[in-house]
Amino acid sequence: MEEKPFKVRTLPGPPHPVSTQTHPRSSLGSWLCSHSVPAQGSSQQSPSSPATESRPRLGSGSPPPACSSSPSQFSLASSDVCGPQASAKSSGRRGSGASSPQDIRNLWTTSTLSQPKLSVQLPTVCEDSELEGNSLGSKDGGWYHQKAGHDSDGGWEELDDGGDKDDFKPEEPDEHPLMELEMHRGSSPGSTLEDGDDDSRIDSEISSSVSSLNIPKYTPHRAYWVEQQNRLPLPLTVLMENEALEILTKALRSYRSEIGRDHFLTNQLQRYIEGLKRRRNKRMNVAGL
Amino acid sequence: MDVLGVPIAVQRNQGHLCSTRRKVRSLAQHSAKGSGGVAAAIQVARALGIKGTIMKLKEGSFLWYLYLDKLYCLLSVRNVKALVEYFYLLDVHRKKTLNDVLFYHFLHHVTNLKRNQITIVFNMLDWNAVGEIGFDQFYMLVCILLARENHLEEQFIFRHSRPVFELLDLDGELKIGPANFHMYNFLFNIKKQQLRELYHDFDITGDRLLNYKEFKLFTIFSMDKYQERQKAEREGGRLCSKRCHIKL
Numbered sequence: 001m002e003e004k005p006f007k008v009r010t011l012p013g014p015p016h017p018v019s020t021q022t023h024p025r026s027s028l029g030s031w032l033c034s035h036s037v038p039a040q041g042s043s044q045q046s047p048s049s050p051a052t053e054s055r056p057r058l059g060s061g062s063p064p065p066a067c068s069s070s071p072s073q074f075s076l077a078s079s080d081v082c083g084p085q086a087s088a089k090s091s092g093r094r095g096s097g098a099s100s101p102q103d104i105r106n107l108w109t110t111s112t113l114s115q116p117k118l119s120v121q122l123p124t125v126c127e128d129s130e131l132e133g134n135s136l137g138s139k140d141g142g143w144y145h146q147k148a149g150h151d152s153d154g155g156w157e158e159l160d161d162g163g164d165k166d167d168f169k170p171e172e173p174d175e176h177p178l179m180e181l182e183m184h185r186g187s188s189p190g191s192t193l194e195d196g197d198d199d200s201r202i203d204s205e206i207s208s209s210v211s212s213l214n215i216p217k218y219t220p221h222r223a224y225w226v227e228q229q230n231r232l233p234l235p236l237t238v239l240m241e242n243e244a245l246e247i248l249t250k251a252l253r254s255y256r257s258e259i260g261r262d263h264f265l266t267n268q269l270q271r272y273i274e275g276l277k278r279r280r281n282k283r284m285n286v287a288g289l
Numbered sequence: 290m291d292v293l294g295v296p297i298a299v300q301r302n303q304g305h306l307c308s309t310r311r312k313v314r315s316l317a318q319h320s321a322k323g324s325g326g327v328a329a330a331i332q333v334a335r336a337l338g339i340k341g342t343i344m345k346l347k348e349g350s351f352l353w354y355l356y357l358d359k360l361y362c363l364l365s366v367r368n369v370k371a372l373v374e375y376f377y378l379l380d381v382h383r384k385k386t387l388n389d390v391l392f393y394h395f396l397h398h399v400t401n402l403k404r405n406q407i408t409i410v411f412n413m414l415d416w417n418a419v420g421e422i423g424f425d426q427f428y429m430l431v432c433i434l435l436a437r438e439n440h441l442e443e444q445f446i447f448r449h450s451r452p453v454f455e456l457l458d459l460d461g462e463l464k465i466g467p468a469n470f471h472m473y474n475f476l477f478n479i480k481k482q483q484l485r486e487l488y489h490d491f492d493i494t495g496d497r498l499l500n501y502k503e504f505k506l507f508t509i510f511s512m513d514k515y516q517e518r519q520k521a522e523r524e525g526g527r528l529c530s531k532r533c534h535i536k537l
């Protein structure tokens with residue numbers, strides 16, 4: 001960038017529509033909220049900042065960091081950072097069919113392969129999804145009641161490459177049940193906490209990874225692929241839940257001391273925390289198997 | 290109930306907010322009338338118990354892993370999606386908002402901000418004094434925290450001058466006094482010297498208050514200075530590396 005002496009410039013563009021007549025805060029949140037960076041590549045020209053260089057970021061657009069080599073480890077560095085980047089990359093390379101040895105998707109695949117429930121058959125998966133679909137129907141609609149689930153990012157492309165093929169013998173799944181599964185899968189992490197169907201949710205989290213493994217390379221449905229890309233990585237969700245649990249536990253103490261143990265808000269918060277704990281324990285049990 | 294105000298009894302909360310705002314306003318008016326506006330602003334900040342602590346995000350927390358685009362000072366869509374999920378987890382009462390208690394514990398958990406600072410942030414975001422903040426405000430706050438953490442305050446203020454102006458304009462008078470600036474120093478890192486320059490150079494109307502246009506000029510000026518500083522640092526680094534190379 002060329003160096004220019006400072007000179008006062010005129011304000012760019014016309015005055016803001018929310019100027020003197022309307023309420024000054026009327027556009028505050030939605031204005032910023034309606035803006036998000038569409039693509040990460042555009043940030044390359046920006047001036048460097050000292051604090052942001054060293055740590056991993058979620059979908060930062062920088063080259064993927066060297067991830068943990070232990071596949072079964074639930075390390076944050078290998079997951080919530082790599083997940084989005086992997087998905088961004090994999091969507092770009094989809095047609096190539098070749099993956100580098102350091103491709104992050106390999107890590108996810110091996111991590112998923114290490115789970116013992118891989119032998120689950122497709123009908124089981126579909127049953128789980130039906131269960132969950134029922135629970136979803138009870139939720140109230142909202143702008144953030146969108147699908148989130150947990151990332152079982154890409155990974156089936158590697159099936160044809162190595163020896164995994166012999167171990168898993170991918171079946172020819174019917175696309176429509178899979179699509180239904182993906183469309184009906186849980187919305188956000190906390191959505192079913194008080195509905196009591198955590199079990200089906202956890203099962204489908206695992207089985208969704210399985211289902212992605214069962215799909216041969218040549219049959220990824222476009223909508224299914226997009227759905228896979230839109231999921232949050234599972235360890236990121238774990239991190240979020242753990243942090244939320246800590247925060248909410250402290251909040252519960254405040255509730256109890258200020259408004260009393262029997263207040264309906266206290267009870268609501270307590271039930272919510274118990275639901276979160278149950279789900280976390282269930283997930284840990286599944287991961288430990 | 291309250292850690293900060295009252296989510297249940299909104300009236301009490303409103304009273305609390307009004308009294309805080311009245312206090313700030315009266316002190317700000319006093320400072321505007323007096324000769325030393327900036328000094329009075331600092332006095333206001335002291336009166337409210339605000340010291341110039343450096344806000345830090347807790348390492349390893351969820352926000353710590355989010356990436357704020359350096360150019361646009363915004364999160365990517367993927368990051369926003371993750372943030373929505375996080376907000377939804379914290380929204381215990383399913384009202385698409387966080388009340389002051391939840392907000393306090395959230396901010397206390399992820400930052401090193403003190404109680405009074407958290408109160409100030411909450412009051413700043415909850416402009417309508419309903420005792421709750423929605424996702425829009427939450428997103429704004431997260432962007433501010435990440436900008437502060439990544440030393441991108443000037444860039445952030447420049448890019449989002451209108452929302453920042455509206456946040457700083459506590460009374461909705463479309464003008465900002467030095468007290469307001471100093472009160473949010475821990476968020477936007479506007480130093481004393483900068484504040485003096487700001488009111489000396491950009492208060493064109495001379496009323497010791499900045500309107501949006503004056504504020505915008507300030508952001509442009511700050512941005513230019515920031516870029517010059519960046520360039521000087523880069524050149525300094527290049528010179529240093531050259532010297533090292535010659536020595537070797």
